[in-house]
Amino acid sequence: MERFYKMVEASNKKFPKGVEPFQMATRLLEECGEVASEINLWEDSGVKRMKHGEPKKEDLANELRQAIVELFKIAKYYGVEAELEDAIERSLARSKSEGLID
Numbered sequence: 001m002e003r004f005y006k007m008v009e010a011s012n013k014k015f016p017k018g019v020e021p022f023q024m025a026t027r028l029l030e031e032c033g034e035v036a037s038e039i040n041l042w043e044d045s046g047v048k049r050m051k052h053g054e055p056k057k058e059d060l061a062n063e064l065r066q067a068i069v070e071l072f073k074i075a076k077y078y079g080v081e082a083e084l085e086d087a088i089e090r091s092l093a094r095s096k097s098e099g100l101i102d
């Protein structure tokens with residue numbers, strides 16, 4: 001988690017004009033769209049491969065990273081880092097108690 005917040009810090013310093021809530025929401029949707037575009041490419045849907053060639057793991061991973069960083073920006077903006085950590089812990093504990101994970 002800490003590394004994501006470091007990326008948020010760097011991005012906010014690099015692009016100080018893009019830190020307002022609606023800008024973050026817009027970028028999150030944009031990055032989710034780019035993840036969807038990668039999925040299209042991976043699933044050989046439409047003309048994506050004709051235009052862009054074979055899918056690359058690093059490209060999909062990079063789009064996923066960008067979408068995740070946008071989510072972490074929202075968490076940081078509203079100061080819910082601890083609550084996010086707690087929510088993840090509760091979810092993992094529940095899954096463990098249900099025997100879904102070790």
Ligand SMILES: [Mg+2]
Nearest residue numbers: 031034063066
């Ligand atoms: Mg992107």
